[in-house]
Amino acid sequence: MGNMMIPVVLLQNYLTKLLKDEAHLLSGVKGQVRSIQDDLQIMISFGKDYVGKQNNDDTEKVLEQITEVALDVEDIIDTYLERKLTIKQRWLPKNLLSNPLHFFSHVKALSKASRKTRSINEDIKGITDKYAANGIEESQSGAADTEAKQLLGGRHRPVSIKDGSGEAQSSAAGADDVDDDDDMVGFEDQTESLVNRLTDRKNSQRDVVSIIGMGGLGKTTLANKIFTLVKDRFDCYAWVHVSQAYQKRRLFLDMLKCFGSNFSDEIYSNKSDEDLVVEIRDYLRGKRYFVVMDDVWETQVWDEVKAALPDDENGSRILITGRHKDIASHASSSVALVRTKSDFPSNFENLGKQVVERCKGLPLSITELGMALANKWNSYPRSDFIDFLVDEYSKHTLNRCLDSVALSYNNLPYHLKPCFLYLGVFPEDFEIKTKMLTELWIAEGIIVQHTGNTNGAYVAAEFYLEELINRSLIQVVSRRDLNGSVKSCRVHSSVRDFCIKQSLQEKFFEFQSMDNPSSRGKIIRRHSVDSKTNPYYCVFWNACDTSSARSFLLFSSAFLLGEISMWEWLLEGFKFIRVLVMLSDNTRYDLGISFPKGIQNLIFLRYLKMTGFITKDHERLCYQFFDSICNLQFLETIDVQFDREVEVSLPGSIWKMTKLRHLSGYKSIKLPKPPRQLVEKGMNKLCNLQALAHLYVDGTSAGFIVESKFPNLTYLGLYYKRDESDGLNESEMTQPVVSLEKLPYLQRLSIVGFEKYEPRLEFSASSTLLTQVKLKKSFVDSNLLSILGKLPNLHALKIKLDKSYIDNELDVGVIRIVEGGFPQLRVFKLIRCGFKKWEMDEGAMPKLQYLVMIKNEEIEALPDQLWCMEGLRRVELSSMSRRLTYSLSHLAEEKVKYQTLAGNDDDDDVNSLSRYLKGKTVTKLIMKNRCQVLVDDTPLYDDDDDE
Template identity: 25%
Template sequence: MPPVIANKTPKITTVDSIFIADSLLYDLDHLLKYQQDNSQIIDVKGQIGTLHQELTLSLSLLKELKVPPHLEMEELKEADIRVRDVAYEAEFLIGSFLLGDAPLWYFSIRIPHVIHKIKLIGTELQEIKHNGEANLGGVTKSFGAQLSLEAKRSPDFDDVAVGFDDKAAHILEQLVGGSEQLQITSIFGMPGLGKTTFAKKLFAHPLVYCRFDRCSWSVVSQTYHRRGLLTDILIGLSIELDQNRMLNMDEESLVEHIYKTLKGRRYLIVMDDIWDSNAWYDVGRCFPDDGNGSRILLTTRNRDVGPPGTIIHELPFLSDEQCWELLEKTVFGNKPCPMNLQGIAKEIAVNCCGLPLVVVVISGILSTMEKEENAWREVGQNVASYISLGGNNFTMQILEFSYENLPERLKPCFLYLGVFPEDKEISFRKLTRLWIAQGFIDKHDKKNSAEDLAEEYLMELIDRSLVIVSERRPYGGVKSCIVHDLLRELCLRKGEEENFLRLVVEDDYSIYERGQHVLSLGSLIAPFGQHVRSFHGKVPEPPFYVVSMTSLRVMGFNWPLNPSRDLFGIEFMFQLRYLVINDFPPSIGSLVNLEYLLVLTCHTQVITSKIMRMTKLRYVHITHQAKYDESCYSDTSHTNNIQSLSNIVLYKPSDREMLKRSPHIRKLKCECKPWHGEDGVYQYPDLRFLSQLESVSMTTFYGPHRAEVSFPATVRKLTISGLGLPWEMMSAIGGMPNLEILRLKCGSFVGKKWETKEGEFEKLRFLMMYKLELDEWNVESSEHFPKLQRLVLYECYNLEVVPNEIGDIGTLQFIEIRGWCLKTLVESAVRIEEEQRDMGNEDLRVVSS
């Protein structure tokens, strides 16, 4: 069931007004830069330029004023609303004109009225600024604005564990010891007590890792589906199973596969956030009891969700002292709290009522503020006022308090998290791309790319403990994140209150309010409305008519639509920026504002000349092969702004020439085969002309060839598979000056022996070797990989040992050995770990499975 949301009349809000106007400015910039010779706009180019100029002036004033203490002024709120409305009006008018719905004479009459409105708003903002400086000069800034420019990142919530030590030791003893019969343990407690964090600490404990043959972590949540839960359990068991085959399995096949996988093995299954006993009984027969010490661990907010005989551990509230310890660690890390702040900081900790989530969220606010007693005392007073209200709303009021004190630029980014399913991991890349598509990220920033700014925004939300990192990349950085149930509920409630986010149910189809982002929960009939900005959730029953949805920017349903069969009117979606489909629509060229295109398909797609001319398109991800259409080869005069391209086929020199039309590519995934170069030597596509390229994945299915490879010096991440290069040619890769991540997959190099050389891989931090036919790996010195942090050997079934010199690399933190391998390989890695520990190096860890 979806969360219950109060049925309130949406208030007039401006949470995303700046971003709507900013996005319009970006569109006007692009229109004037790339379509200045377009016959359609030649007659109105001057008016569009004036619109751009006046909107720039008004928006800069609005940004200057929309901070405390001006933020609460009613005049500013009214002006803010008018900026949003006039931006909508201009956006709709320009879109209608370019689509041909509005004739030139009508556009020429209407656009001066819009410009006049913007000028009036600018005049009013100037008066507000003048009056504000005169009347508010003595007002102390709200603590929410007192951000420290040198604030350091607070530790991740998952990294700060306080309290529960005795409880953890007791449960750990039950997991790795005790009865040999299958045992089910439940960690029970109210929301915000840290059940998931507590269970993660147990799951990652070295004793647990060594004890069990198979481990799986899955999230159940209130709205779970049996098939999805079974699939998650199977994926968690790290079974090598084709994804398409897994997705096509029926429920009984999934149950059987899980049972057979676990049969005879000692296993640990964690089921996080289970709401009722039905979820357990839906999957319970998957788990054999072979009397070998297997365990199942549940986390729940309800006591009786497990079968009879379940051992129940109730998490207690933190003591006042533990709350203070958690707050100090979260805000200051390993440093002590300054003496002048200890008194008020301890008061704040006591007022958090023993709930770790509340402590961490308040710590997130404190960690971004100046370390001044008056500012912290204001936080303490707000927390105390919520406590005095009593009742069950205390935690939600504290969370709302943290939302209200977010910088304006982060509020829509946070609220947008509500469109993702409960308890599901959120892909970092997907989230940041959606923020960009919605216009929440300033694309006018000259110092940082939109992607870098989006990452910075996400890290700010993480630092404020409003978002939790669920998985990090092996080489650093966030791969996925998750939002606590209560915080997601806050997103939904505030989104509804502020007319930003709308939940659509069976009998709720039409949407009239401006600027709404729509999350569909089970509606078979598609919601509609001229002002809808995005769609997420369940795919409506086709056909889906979008002719009137001229403001739609994101179509991100959880399953792709077929544009030829299921989607009608896509050619009218002038504002669309983000689209998930399973085939290219014939009218793809009319989506002139499209930036992100995901084609989820098992068929080869053809990239036409229309796509190559789309000047705003930045990201093209196709799950199967993509090849250039013949029409592209005759049109080489236009370049585009594609920055990420997946699964493009480069089979002949003309394909490489077509790639030159995308000079801004930063990430490339390609399938290729070698061809004869001008000197008659076999070579794979030479990519050195891509001067901005940072990430490359290159594969071939045409067998090994002794062919040359050439990559630009800018590449930081490289994955190669099937190229069949001899190890002597490794210098072509080892000499890449900025290479940090290298994945050598099956057939990338052939031969039995690899001897590394000095002066290569000078910046490499992550090295993975997967299914290589390598017997011997010789490393003469730790200087051969001076910056290596993580080494992964996955099913290198002939490799005998890890070179001893690898252990001497000062930066090395992990050696992972996965899958089938020789016993001597594992033993050599363990020996390296022991030797390093004897030498005082406690940082190196060896993991094998």
């Protein structure tokens, strides 16, 4: 059975948010809502104790009732709010007859729901009292242990473990993938590296090595092979299987069983856990031992075991396998599993590709299916046999993989389970942007805003994402240069399959595609549709009841977004929708052809993301669109990518959107003054806005920052239009920049089109939180760099110009970084800057780690000081001048050894460096300060993502 508690947790989050932020909308029913909220907390506590365990029919029935009542309560409350908000928006008269009837009908419905939640909690109390009276509670862990062992059935085999005397002992050790080391392919490099580390006699201290990865990757297989290779080099050795159902005493007894030839449970039955620790430590004292701890799930295991494993500085070793990165960082350094290409007969190449494709790349499935093929190869005709066995056996092994993922899922803390399952809403192999994922988690109510911290939910979301990565459930695709935070990720296909299957059981969401059509007639809360592989939208069109849907995500071919009937179906059938995502493959799709009308009726909308393009009349359509959605009082994120070159003029009603958090992604955003009637009501600030880019700077908007219109901004983009900003006086032009102290939370600043300035510009000394600055098509000279260099916490600076913005008459062709400038700068990017010379004083940029220069054809040489900076680790150069190429060639002769990534590592032939620099081959220079310099004649990827 599924957990069946996610709807309850999400409802609890929803009610908490309503009572905190929208209590005025609950007038007259607030008492019932608070009562239901208290009852839900009892249900959640009950669920944490009993969900996923082997319970009796009464318990299972209560768990199902909990889910049903949570969904009913959410519908009742939203129906009440919908009527109230609709009347308010349409300025309908408050009829003395209709309003009381409306009010009392919903009070009655909520009272009925409240009675039902109290009744369920009485049943819960009866169940818990019964369990306590009969001592059943203690057996729950045993049931969970049995279930875990069943899920792992057949994956562990006993092995023979010998102590120093050579006497064999029984153990629970095993390999999870194969029964013979000879069947294992692709771990050669990892095996050699681990064996060398484990047997290195130069390191006399006790050393702990970890193998970390998702279930099915072959961690136990690798550990077992290594165990076989190295165990005889130690005085004594042991293999203990820890598992998810970890019991400290059992682990100590297994260890003693491996070490002691006269072991029996009776000998130690009267001894405490502390006595067992002493027994093991005394036995190992003075011996060089090797212990494998397989399938460790928690860091506390190492904390409890390490006291029994003495460090006598004789080269003892411990090898740990597990799924959580935290285990490795807690006890040791980790070893990632990476499969390498292996040789095999060419006639098996196509078969191998079929196996890998059908098994979706998971080593566990590939190994088992490969063994099945090997065992039955001569028993059946080739063509029929291969198709049949691959189809049938891959299903079996994939089910095993799902069981493996289920173990990880069941071990997740409650707050991470919906975060993890939500990853299944994205199509297969979809690269998930962290920004999009975290905003969706928040909009869906999976993560709630922490009181008193406007950015708290986003901090929590990033922390949760890292937790899932550390548990080997998410694959990192890219990280940000500055702080290493995750920029994008994806999930393995077997993990995604589990998320989709489990979410349907949990009544969380349904994923629909050609391979997974809609469940007709079912009431689904969240719909995710991948129509890119399906030319007909009948997969989901009117296939299920959408009246209770809260989310709709469509990953589509462009044509589908142009269907007028699709928009009508969506806007009429999803009245409670909070999340709307419409992404097209074709970014040039003309959204203006089928511009959505009636979107203002989606009054509960929190998150809106669309992609498209408007070929004509874009200014009117954009204004019309924003005029429609500005009445959506719950809307927090507007991410509608008409086109990055679109200049958007917003209506005055934008100032009503007090909950808006993100408004960015356009060439420029023109904000009008707040209408007088809104100013009189105190609605003249976007108090929750955190990201705004790019604000068109004119005589009106120049003072918005001074007037603290956006007090909680963390990211600001400013846009100056050259042919129009000439009309600004010096004060208006510089006012937004010099007034940054009015933005106490600002961390990132982007400026486009900033002209040369007089008098000299100065940043406020209070702009201490600024960590990133980006300048694009702006006037940059040594003076500006000197000013930026005084920002105490600036970690990243990106300058992206073109030659037209360089005034040679003012000798801007030379830039200089003065001593002490940029004390915390770590990332420096120069793109198409047009500078002829770069000078740098001693002591400038002392913490620089990463330098990128692209298409700076005018620069003839890099400062010599760069190669003396101990912290500099990477320099990337692309499309540079011949003079710079020559200077690097000369530098190579004097200070570097080099190798080409194309395979030429002849260190003596330094004269060939120039030839490689002029060609298309990337060349890597290793500097004396250990900095890597990558030179490429083709442009490097330029990340222009302002977010």
